[in-house]
Amino acid sequence: MQKIILLALFATLAACAARSNVKLADPQATKLAPHVGQVCMLRSPLPEGVKHKVLGNINSSKQTYGSVNELLPLMAADARAIGADTVINLNTSQKMGAWAWARPVGTGVAVKLEDKGSFNCASSGGELR
Known part of the structure; x- marks a missing residue:
């Protein structure tokens, strides 16, 4: 019985972890490294x-x-995984959820710059992660 309770507890805690996912703009496009x-x-x-x-x-x-x-960090890792070097229109906030009055959520658009040298993240108001 203790093993079942512990397993249920670990499953519940794992479901509470922060997570991130990507919806590709064109799933048929050639994947970037x-x-x-x-x-x-x-x-x-x-x-x-x-x-x-x-x-x-x-x-x-x-x-x-x-x-x-x-x-x-999760969103930056997802961007790296699909070859993006910038996340634009980043929006983070707290929303009401089933388990919390205020849970963190975030959205953004992953993009690949054609010429990284022509763009300065810091002077554009961005933050490197």
Whole structure:
């Protein structure tokens, strides 16, 4: 009986962890190679004239209480996994959930810049992760 209770407890705790997923813009497109570099997390669109390709939408959440800062590393990892170097239109907030009055959620658009050298993340108001 103790083993069943412990298993149920671990399953419940695992369901509460922060998670993130990507919906590709074009699932039929050629996949880009993942990378290990930094990703620019930008709360706004890219500045005018910065050429880019939209790779997908990233959604992240946690089922229990927590900070939106828990989601940012997960979202950056998802962007790296699909070859993106920037997440634009980043939006993080707290929403009411079944297990928490305020749970962190986040969304953003993963993009690949055509010329990384022409874009400065910090001067555009972004944060490298």
